[in-house]
Amino acid sequence: MTIKCIARLRSRRVVQDQLDGSDQEAVGGGCCWANLPQELLREVLLRIEDSESIWPQRKNVVACAGVCRSWRVIVKEIVKVPELSGKLTFPISVKQPGPKDCLLQCFIKRNRSTQTYHLYLGLTNALTDDGKFLLAARKSRRPTCTDYIISIRAEDMSKGSSTYVGKLRSNFLGTKFTVFDGQPPHAGAKMTKSRSSRLVNLKQVSPRVPFGNYPITHISYELNMLGSRGPRKMQCIMDSIPATSIGPGGVAPTQAEFSFSKVDLFPSIPIFHSKSAGMENFLSGPLSGQKDGALVLRNKAPRWHEQLQCWCLNFHGRVTVASVKNFQLVASPENGPAGPEHEKIILQFGKVGKDLFTMDYRYPISAFQAFAICLSSFDTKIACE
């Protein structure tokens, strides 16, 4: 036995008192697993990733990625992005585009007294509040605007915190909103307050990731022709997502790692996935602030139901309480020639209980973007009774 093994055994004996009976086999002589061939280790991790496919068991996959560097590399390689697998795994999953083939079903719980909103991934088909926590938002009213701070940790909602994900800011009237990402959404992104003018190249990993606020979505609400008697019009300009993303062979930017600190950690893992040749075209110039080429979403117009005397949208059972806040977003025809991809509902939001709302989203938007857009629906006063 090497010195290292002996030292580990000794320290383990100290811990032994705290371990219960089932842990006995973990103690003593286990130090030689460290040189298990990579392909065998990969087999073990593959099995875990495959069997722990739903929450809460999926936490075991995250735990395996935290064991040590070599494990993290293997797990990160095994775990597929939500776009392909339909599964959320690491915190960064909430910032990656949803699945292409189906809507990911989530729900939002509102707490009026604390002015907070919690987003959960639904775990059952029923409209109950049984879910995996994803994001939390807290409303903060200011003299000229309202901010919703969005965080990965419900207990920690401060902007400077390492768990800060982004925010939604509304204008004074509550008619226009901007979603900000705390991390650069793609290479070449420019911040509104540029602390450093450094642009991040796709293939490079910068030693310091500019940590700030990157505008990624502009939302606006309008009354329609019928004024406040009719459903409002909603438009979302997804600055960080190209219109081509929804076409055949389209690609949406995907962040690869969550910056829990202001320093770029895990430098062996690039911040961005380089997905296909299409990315180079997209990244030829910064998109933020420019409307050309960005994906535009609009809400699907409800139909007037003469017998029921109300505006109706088919929410496929996912929304059960009528509310002006309910909406379905589809790709706007102005993105390009209309095709079947323009029929797909990309985001759907609606009330199912007093403080309970469902949120279903899919590619090319992420859970974070979807959440922020839904929050704007809470806030706007347009056409509210």
Add this chain to the structure above:
Amino acid sequence: MSMAAVETKKITLRTADNHEFEVEEAIAMEFSTIKTFFDENPDASEDTIPLPNVTSKCLSAIIEYCKSHLAFRARETSSSIDEQVRTYDEEFVKARDNESLKELILAANYLNIKALLDMLNQAVADRIKNKSVEYVRRFFGLENDYTPEEEAAIRAENEWAFEGVDPDDD
């Protein structure tokens, strides 16, 4: 391999610690490494096959496993047989400590016994599921090679993953 083999032709295997095991041909053929050797060298007249990567303790356990599974396969398939196989596999693994489990995996990999290797890999996966990062590190004797900053990020990542779920019994 001589086609005029006597029914119970035996093959001798010599382990790393110089023990010799005589096994029936049928069992030796469960080791794909050995089967391949004989397939590619049909006229081989080697009486003893050296296995420098396998200890006697391991080999005797592996032989037992293959013998039992051969016997199971010889019987008619039924759900009760499946149940017996499952129970056998569970017992095979349960009593093994960490070190011998690992030795078995390496030996099964070397001898290329797919079913056994799959079963052992699954057993390890099951042992570390639902355990914390610290437990897995202890179990595998792995060093935490993260910087303090990275460790903090891992902790935040795990906090998010474990949020609202039952704490593990660790």
